Amino acid sequence: MGLDWSWGRSIYKRLLKTAGGKERIRAFDRSRQKAPLLSDHDIVELHRLKTERYAELIASGNCPLRPGVLATLRSARQRGQRLAIATTTSPGNIGALLSVAIGRDWAEQFDAVVAGDEVSRKKPSPDVYFEVLRRLAISASDCVAIEDSRNGLLAASLASVPVVITRSVYFDDEDFSEALVSVADLAELSSEAMAANPINGAVEGKNRPPGRASA
Numbered sequence: 001m002g003l004d005w006s007w008g009r010s011i012y013k014r015l016l017k018t019a020g021g022k023e024r025i026r027a028f029d030r031s032r033q034k035a036p037l038l039s040d041h042d043i044v045e046l047h048r049l050k051t052e053r054y055a056e057l058i059a060s061g062n063c064p065l066r067p068g069v070l071a072t073l074r075s076a077r078q079r080g081q082r083l084a085i086a087t088t089t090s091p092g093n094i095g096a097l098l099s100v101a102i103g104r105d106w107a108e109q110f111d112a113v114v115a116g117d118e119v120s121r122k123k124p125s126p127d128v129y130f131e132v133l134r135r136l137a138i139s140a141s142d143c144v145a146i147e148d149s150r151n152g153l154l155a156a157s158l159a160s161v162p163v164v165i166t167r168s169v170y171f172d173d174e175d176f177s178e179a180l181v182s183v184a185d186l187a188e189l190s191s192e193a194m195a196a197n198p199i200n201g202a203v204e205g206k207n208r209p210p211g212r213a214s215a
Contacts, residue, residue, distance in 0.1 A: 001046055013170050019088040019122040019151050022047045047090075055096035065101045066166065068186030073102070073109065083109060084136060086128040086145070086155075088116035112136055124151040129159035146186070150174040164189070 005028070007015065018027045022043050029038050038046070057063065076083055087094060094115060098106035107113060112135040119127035133140060145156035145163045149171040156163045157178055165182040176182045183189060 001042070001049070003046075016149065016170050017151070019124065020116050021050065021090065021093075023122065025050075051090060051092045051096075054093060058096045058100050061100060063097070063101075066168075066185050068189065070102070072186045072189065077109065082111045082136060082138075084112040084114070084132045085110055086114050086132045088122040088128070088151075090117060091115045123149075124154035124158070126155050126158035129156050129161055133159065133161075144180070147179075150176065153179055 007028070011028075015024045015028055018024045025038070025043050025046055029043075073083065085094065091113075094113065095106075102109065112132050114128050114131045114135070116122045116128065119125075119131055121127045129140075129145070133143070136143075140160035141162075143161050145152070145161045146166060147153050147156060147163055148166050148168040153163050153165060153176055163179045165176045165179040166185050167176075167182060
């Protein structure tokens with residue numbers, strides 16, 4: 001689109017404090033303090049092009065799920081626990097990732113999938129979690145959220161959903177003191193431990209599927 005933008009890891013780490021792809025584009029545009037700013041139409045188009053490129057990269061098979069994710073999904077299903085996705089990302093990004101990592105029938109494994117554009121406010125607002133709880137028709141205390149960012153932790157906590165944090169490179173220095181537990185990845189949570197503390201459904205943040213009743 002004729003822009004000279006380049007988002008390296010340090011810039012992207014800072015931008016991730018703003019939830020939502022289109023919101024991050026707008027935040028970066030404003031931070032440059034240069035006129036004219038992108039129009040809403042330009043931001044939507046830029047995000048669409050970025051999403052297309054993301055899907056192409058994911059389709060190459062070079063972006064596997066993090067350790068323990070597939071095992072957690074399988075064991076949760078075997079125990080009859082319900083799974084859901086509560087994310088700020090777009091439906092296109094969810095499908096691009098999970099159709100490759102899990103299979104084309106990935107959506108059948110989840111009882112609810114709520115994307116950021118389906119609610120009024122994105123994380124750290126609890127809106128996406130409230131909507132998942134509504135669709136699952138269960139209480140927050142019957143769920144556990146699996147997140148990796150403080151925005152995600154706050155969103156779930158404001159909906160009264162307990163949170164397990166899986167640390168990641170972009171958010172490892174954030175404050176997770178309110179979480180039930182913080183682990184490097186889901187491989188640290190054994191199936192025995194999860195089975196000993198069962199829950200009815202599961203709640204999760206983008207790219208990190210859950211294990212109880214999750215949203």
